[in-house]
Amino acid sequence: xxxxxxxxxxxxxxxxxxxxxxxxxxxxxxxxxxxxxxxxxxxxxxxxxxxxxxxxxxxxx
Numbered sequence: 001x002x003x004x005x006x007x008x009x010x011x012x013x014x015x016x017x018x019x020x021x022x023x024x025x026x027x028x029x030x031x032x033x034x035x036x037x038x039x040x041x042x043x044x045x046x047x048x049x050x051x052x053x054x055x056x057x058x059x060x061x
Contacts (some may be wrong), residue, residue, distance in 0.1 A: 027035065 026032075
């Protein structure tokens, strides 16, 4: 059976209108840079959480 793959935006929700083909189908370089910076910030926060959990597991062993 054929399944249609949905395309997912890797950095959370894109700006409103991103999915619609209109004036600009893709974000501007400034918008894209902003989205990448937000994504980097999210990854850094997640890395901190992972490091905390690693330390907790080491202390518990």
